[in-house]
Amino acid sequence: xxxxxxxxxxxxxxxxxxxxxxxxxxxxxxxxxxxxxxxxxxxxxxxxxxxxxxxxxxxxxxxxxxxxxxxxxxxxxxxxxxxxxxxxxxxxxxxxxxxxxxxxxxxxxxxxxxxxxxxxxxxxxxxxxxxxxxxxxxxxxxxxxxxxxxxxxxxxxxxxxxxxxxxxxxxxxxxxxxxxxxx
Numbered sequence: 001x002x003x004x005x006x007x008x009x010x011x012x013x014x015x016x017x018x019x020x021x022x023x024x025x026x027x028x029x030x031x032x033x034x035x036x037x038x039x040x041x042x043x044x045x046x047x048x049x050x051x052x053x054x055x056x057x058x059x060x061x062x063x064x065x066x067x068x069x070x071x072x073x074x075x076x077x078x079x080x081x082x083x084x085x086x087x088x089x090x091x092x093x094x095x096x097x098x099x100x101x102x103x104x105x106x107x108x109x110x111x112x113x114x115x116x117x118x119x120x121x122x123x124x125x126x127x128x129x130x131x132x133x134x135x136x137x138x139x140x141x142x143x144x145x146x147x148x149x150x151x152x153x154x155x156x157x158x159x160x161x162x163x164x165x166x167x168x169x170x171x172x173x174x175x176x177x178x179x180x181x182x183x
Contacts, residue, residue: 004059010050011064014071017043018078025082025141036082037141043075044134069122072130073101079137088140088148093155100166111173115180123172125165132158 017039025036050068054060080094122130136154140146146154 004061007050007054007059008061008064008067010046010053011067011071014043014046014050015067015074017046018071018074021075022078022082025079033141033144037138040075040079040134040138040141043071044138047072047130047134069126076130076133076137077101079141080133083137083140086144088144088146088151089155090152093152093159096159097162100162104166104169107169107173111176115176123165123168125161125168129158129161129165132161 021036021039021043024032024039027035047068050064054064054068077094077098080089080097083089084091084094136158139154140151
């Protein structure tokens with residue numbers, strides 16, 4: 001196995017953890033929430049690990065630019081849906097996240113096709129949002145007795161960051177389209 005494939009393998013592993021997380025989260029045994037938290041934490045660690053390896057050894061690839069955020073979003077949405085089913089989050093919060101992620105995916109694909117440019121990497125707003133969502137989801141799973149008002153406030157902060165990230169990507173995509181139209 002070549003080193004250049006390691007970050008992508010780690011990202012693919014994170015994607016494979018999504019159904020494992022869902023299965024463990026909803027298992028009947030009383031101790032499994034701890035396992036679900038462990039699977040989610042492992043996915044979060046792989047998120048940092050694949051990026052660190054890719055940057056450290058200059059192994060950034062277009063496939064990695066797709067797999068890494070795809071794994072992040074799949075795990076985040078799965079965790080939010082599980083938490084929502086348990087009644088810790090309002091359905092609207094998950095709906096907003098899913099709609100935003102779909103719009104980002106479609107927008108990225110359209111920009112990639114029209115501008116014929118490389119897939120843009122995630123930026124500091126996107127990375128910060130991912131970290132905050134990881135912390136929020138882990139907190140809500142680890143402490144199920146958090147009052148719904150606090151849970152909604154925590155998700156509100158994460159959603160605010162998510163919209164800042166969305167705005168930054170819209171500005172980046174607009175600049176790419178403008179540059180393409182001017183050339």
